[in-house]
Amino acid sequence: MTQVSQTLVNRNISVIDPTSGELHRTSIRLEDIEWKALRSICTRENMSINEFCCKADQDEKRREHSRTSRIRSAILDHYLSQEMSIDS
Numbered sequence: 001m002t003q004v005s006q007t008l009v010n011r012n013i014s015v016i017d018p019t020s021g022e023l024h025r026t027s028i029r030l031e032d033i034e035w036k037a038l039r040s041i042c043t044r045e046n047m048s049i050n051e052f053c054c055k056a057d058q059d060e061k062r063r064e065h066s067r068t069s070r071i072r073s074a075i076l077d078h079y080l081s082q083e084m085s086i087d088s
Contacts, residue, residue, distance in 0.1 A: 007031055007032060008029040008030065008031060009029065009030060009031070009032050009035055010027050010028070010029045011027065011028065011030075011035070012025050012026070012027050013025070013026060013027070013028055013049060013050055013053045014026075014050045014054075015050070015053055015054050015057050015067070016054050016057075016058065018058070026067070028053070028067065028068045028071060029068060030068070030071070030072065034072060034075055037075050037079070038052065038071075038075055041075065041078050052071075052074070053067075053071055055074070056070050056071045056073075056074035057070055057071070059074065062074065
């Protein structure tokens with residue numbers, strides 16, 4: 001039986017709980033390339049990973065079911081928005 005290598009990386013982040021409004025720690029699993037993209041975005045935008053994740057998690061236009069999906073989509077959306085502004 002072939003063993004599949006684990007490509008998902010689990011890390012802790014702090015986000016604002018929508019019910020209490022308080023900051024709490026949780027973990028998300030992203031591919032290594034997604035973590036690299038997230039760090040790159042945060043460096044360029046001068047924000048922390050926690051700030052980006054809170055913003056993505058609380059964005060009302062995001063309809064993804066899970067927090068991790070909202071964050072993944074926000075990363076992709078960031079790069080697609082950049083590409084569209086370059087094409088304009």
